[in-house]
């Protein structure tokens with residue numbers, strides 16, 4: 207059975223890290239963008255990461271950060287990978303990742319006029335720019351940079367790219383099963399949909415979200431089985 211990977215983003219409290227790990231999250235996101243309500247310092251993130259068990263990834267999220275800012279964080283907080291969420295070019299992402307010696311996720315902020323071909327072209331550009339490119343994370347374009355809880359039109363995601371992308375943007379306990387069954391992404395990423403208030407996660411919502419994704423995995427498996435046997 208395909209097991210859709212799950213990233214919980216925007217963690218600011220040790221108890222929220224514990225809730226995400228105990229619910230079965232595969233990756234934990236820490237926001238190093240000072241204007242975010244979910245901003246954490248490198249020292250705060252490092253303290254939270256010290257309680258993360260083996261085989262759970264930690265992701266450091268940056269928006270238009272300088273090489274010095276990324277280096278200052280990665281010297282202190284042992285993130286396993288980077289996420290570039292701003293207007294960085296492919297060359298800038300490649301250089302930031304190389305200097306931090308970490309793989310990176312590139313966020314594509316989907317607009318109403320985005321077409322599937324745009325995603326494939328963007329992915330090719332990043333793949334060509336760096337061996338440290340680990341994949342695209344699809345989020346909804348909003349004027350602010352992210353964590354806004356807005357959904358985009360999932361039908362634009364081409365079937366041939368879906369198994370490699372991280373789907374995000376307005377996911378919730380209510381829409382997670384539908385999103386995963388329809389798109390069949392490699393992974394999903396959620397922030398505001400599992401919060402009580404900005405930056406404060408809700409352990410029950412995290413557990414319910416993980417459960418909703420697992421229901422989708424089981425549904426997709428039974429659909430695959432049905433397709434194979436007819």
Ligand SMILES: O=C(O)c1ccccc1NCC(=O)[C@H](O)[C@H](O)COP(=O)(O)O
Pocket residue numbers: 215216235237239242243244267269291345351352353354355356374375376377395396397398399
């Ligand atoms: O969380 C923030 O405040 C934030 C600030 C600047 C850039 C990105 C930010 N968050 C990104 C995420 O948490 C997620 O990758 C994604 O945007 C999904 O968020 P949501 O729609 O709230 O689930």
